[in-house]
Amino acid sequence: xxxxxxxxxxxxxxxxxxxxxxRAGVSASTVSRVLGGEYPVSAATRTRVLRAVxxxxxxxxxRARAVAGAxxxxxxxVLEDITGPSFAHMAYGVEREAARLGHxxxxxxxxxxxxxxxxxxxxxxxxxxxxxxxxxxxxDTPEYRxxxxxxxxxxxxxxxxxVLCGRPPLGPGAPVTVxxxxxxxxxxxLVAHVLAQGHRRVLFLGGKPDHTTAMGRQRGYLAAHRARGxxxxxxxxxxxxFTRDSGHRLMRQALARGLEFSAVIAATDxxxxxxxxxxxxxxxxxxxxxxxxxxxxxxxxxxxxxxLTTVHVPYEELGRLAVRTALGHGGESADEHLLxxxxxxxxxxxxxxxxx
Amino acid sequence: xxxxxxxxxxxxxxxxxxxxxxRAGVSASTVSRVLGGEYPVSAATRTRVLRAVxxxxxxxxxRARAVAGAxxxxxxxVLEDITGPSFAHMAYGVEREAARLGHxxxxxxxxxxxxxxxxxxxxxxxxxxxxxxxxxxxxDTPEYRxxxxxxxxxxxxxxxxxVLCGRPPLGPGAPVTVxxxxxxxxxxxLVAHVLAQGHRRVLFLGGKPDHTTAMGRQRGYLAAHRARGxxxxxxxxxxxxFTRDSGHRLMRQALARGLEFSAVIAATDxxxxxxxxxxxxxxxxxxxxxxxxxxxxxxxxxxxxxxLTTVHVPYEELGRLAVRTALGHGGESADEHLLxxxxxxxxxxxxxxxxx
Numbered sequence: 281x282x283x284x285x286x287x288x289x290x291x292x293x294x295x296x297x298x299x300x301x302x303r304a305g306v307s308a309s310t311v312s313r314v315l316g317g318e319y320p321v322s323a324a325t326r327t328r329v330l331r332a333v334x335x336x337x338x339x340x341x342x343r344a345r346a347v348a349g350a351x352x353x354x355x356x357x358v359l360e361d362i363t364g365p366s367f368a369h370m371a372y373g374v375e376r377e378a379a380r381l382g383h384x385x386x387x388x389x390x391x392x393x394x395x396x397x398x399x400x401x402x403x404x405x406x407x408x409x410x411x412x413x414x415x416x417x418x419x420d421t422p423e424y425r426x427x428x429x430x431x432x433x434x435x436x437x438x439x440x441x442x443v444l445c446g447r448p449p450l451g452p453g454a455p456v457t458v459x460x461x462x463x464x465x466x467x468x469x470l471v472a473h474v475l476a477q478g479h480r481r482v483l484f485l486g487g488k489p490d491h492t493t494a495m496g497r498q499r500g501y502l503a504a505h506r507a508r509g510x511x512x513x514x515x516x517x518x519x520x521x522f523t524r525d526s527g528h529r530l531m532r533q534a535l536a537r538g539l540e541f542s543a544v545i546a547a548t549d550x551x552x553x554x555x556x557x558x559x560x561x562x563x564x565x566x567x568x569x570x571x572x573x574x575x576x577x578x579x580x581x582x583x584x585x586x587x588l589t590t591v592h593v594p595y596e597e598l599g600r601l602a603v604r605t606a607l608g609h610g611g612e613s614a615d616e617h618l619l620x621x622x623x624x625x626x627x628x629x630x631x632x633x634x635x636x
Numbered sequence: 637x638x639x640x641x642x643x644x645x646x647x648x649x650x651x652x653x654x655x656x657x658x659r660a661g662v663s664a665s666t667v668s669r670v671l672g673g674e675y676p677v678s679a680a681t682r683t684r685v686l687r688a689v690x691x692x693x694x695x696x697x698x699r700a701r702a703v704a705g706a707x708x709x710x711x712x713x714v715l716e717d718i719t720g721p722s723f724a725h726m727a728y729g730v731e732r733e734a735a736r737l738g739h740x741x742x743x744x745x746x747x748x749x750x751x752x753x754x755x756x757x758x759x760x761x762x763x764x765x766x767x768x769x770x771x772x773x774x775x776d777t778p779e780y781r782x783x784x785x786x787x788x789x790x791x792x793x794x795x796x797x798x799v800l801c802g803r804p805p806l807g808p809g810a811p812v813t814v815x816x817x818x819x820x821x822x823x824x825x826l827v828a829h830v831l832a833q834g835h836r837r838v839l840f841l842g843g844k845p846d847h848t849t850a851m852g853r854q855r856g857y858l859a860a861h862r863a864r865g866x867x868x869x870x871x872x873x874x875x876x877x878f879t880r881d882s883g884h885r886l887m888r889q890a891l892a893r894g895l896e897f898s899a900v901i902a903a904t905d906x907x908x909x910x911x912x913x914x915x916x917x918x919x920x921x922x923x924x925x926x927x928x929x930x931x932x933x934x935x936x937x938x939x940x941x942x943x944l945t946t947v948h949v950p951y952e953e954l955g956r957l958a959v960r961t962a963l964g965h966g967g968e969s970a971d972e973h974l975l976x977x978x979x980x981x982x983x984x985x986x987x988x989x990x991x992x
Contacts, residue, residue, distance in 0.1 A: 375718065375745050384755050386742050387718065389743065583940065
């Protein structure tokens with residue numbers, strides 16, 4: 281049970297909770313309770329213990345607790361943008377499954393900064409996190425692969441596990457668990473549905489051109505066209521990011537440029553939400569004048585008017601699966617590569633071409 | 637620069653990165669680079685270092701690095717529900733401001749579980765986080781105040797700072813920074829706007845009855861009625877949570893029960909989104925048949941149709957302010973209690989009573 285204590289000033293002279301207990305004239309377990317803040321302790325006792333802590337200049341050491349097996353085991357979850365609802369739902373799945381399996385999950389939002397990601401991973405490794413889950417696409421460069429391979433090795437050496445969820449996989453032999461969802465397949469099915477309604481000029485509001493998730497969705501868009509014998513006009517492929525504001529801006533630009541299209545595929549539902557407002561502002565009816573579809577099936581996709589046709593990605597389940605796999609509770613072998621399917625959810629935002 | 641290393645098996649025998657370096661036949665800084673995963677190192681060197689790490693059964697110690705001043709200083713952010721967009725935007729503000737000030741921010745979503753919150757805080761205290769920011773309402777009970785006071789004392793003893801952001805404040809003298817946004821004032825202004833349009837039976841889709849944020853908004857609803865000399869019908873006060881699904885469910889129930897109302901105030905924009913869909917499903921036009929308003933002004937409030945009238949809460953700025961205040965960069969005194977104002981954003985979802 282003991283809360284390990286080490287001297288603030290570092291280096292030598294480690295000590296235990298018992299030194300504080302002796303100085304405060306209470307039991308070691310009382311010190312633990314006061315420091316943990318978890319159980320009722322009288323105000324007088326609390327004051328005595330906190331004074332002893334200050335006088336001895338000690339600070340509790342989570343690592344020592346983890347080593348002793350007394351601390352809460354942890355899991356780490358790294359995402360690029362905490363305001364994106366799809367990954368927030370994945371984080372929720374991670375948190376719930378981690379809780380079910382007795383782990384605390386820590387989230388770090390990096391805003392795409394590789395250095396911060398590495399700092400966080402290093403901290404989690406030192407913390408002896410059971411697993412580090414990286415989510416969301418990235419640019420799949422040699423530099424990415426080498427850096428991520430180093431991270432995987434360094435985590436493995438510390439007894440931890442790297443999980444890549446929607447991130448580009450590494451080469452064979454890397455000590456990682458890879459969980460992907462089928463961006464290309466989902467986009468293919470969605471665009472095939474739109475083409476089957478007779479549309480031939482389909483605007484694509486995509487993500488960053490080197491981002492693997494965005495590229496997967498774009499590949500699906502292109503493949504669905506080719507399967508129908510339609511050569512897509514490259515002028516209809518626009519690039520931004522995955523936010524509502526990006527969708528709004530790209531849609532306004534497309535309208536201002538006079539691009540011709542009868543349907544729009546947005547790379548995410550958030551992009552679709554912004555695009556829908558831009559179409560509305562331009563006096564265009566959806567789907568009467570323009571059909572629109574999104575990607576992700578975040579909960580409020582059904583609250584847009586018209587309710588949004590989109591691709592369902594099981595984000596919460598992805599989060600749960602990442603945790604189960606990383607902790608080895610799912611029976612999957614250590615280096616399994618999992619690919620989850622996605623499916624189209626048909627609502628009211630896509631109509632037959634020529635309906636207007 | 638040294639990455640502190642301690643023996644996995646705990647207790648005595650601390651050592652340094654130099655032991656690993658000696659065994660691997662490389663410099664200490666090379667070991668740091670390999671373990672940090674940050675810089676290019678040849679594959680052969682990496683293999684040698686990782687083998688030495690495994691053989692010595694060592695693990696890097698973030699706490700030791702922090703003590704030595706070499707690690708990244710951290711900030712911790714605790715919220716109840718990571719899928720709620722308002723707090724996600726606050727977390728984004730925290731992350732950006734923390735980054736600007738050279739800190740890494742860690743997020744923990746507790747799903748309302750007090751024990752997990754305490755475990756995380758204990759870990760962050762051991763980690764020597766510069767501050768721990770708790771956000772979102774809670775039940776303001778004696779137990780809450782006592783527990784939170786203990787947490788504040790224990791963090792203060794470790795040189796860290798507790799920030800309560802939208803959480804109930806503690807009594808005087810507690811070592812905490814309190815930042816509140818005006819839930820009651822915002823709701824008062826919004827409901828006054830709705831009453832000024834002639835509405836007299838205004839349904840309130842509220843949050844949990846003991847949750848301080850929800851109660852503040854409800855107090856504003858009641859006060860605005862009384863200021864107009866209108867006694868609100870208690871049957872019009874419904875309680876759920878702050879999610880889209882709760883809004884959808886409560887709205888359906890209100891319609892099924894045959895409650896009479898001409899306007900709806902939702903406790904959050906997410907609740908409003910769900911309510912809007914339920915109204916739509918019932919064949920009711922907004923605002924033609926029923927007026928509707930939300931609270932929070934999350935980005936996609938303007939993507940709903942009609943665009944949602946709501947109360948703007950500066951969540952991202954709240955996050956930035958919490959960080960600046962906690963780190964003492966804002967010039968505010970240590971125990972200042974800050975209250976941020978909110979304002980109504982009038983869009984298209986509220987119409988004059990009798991317009992239908």
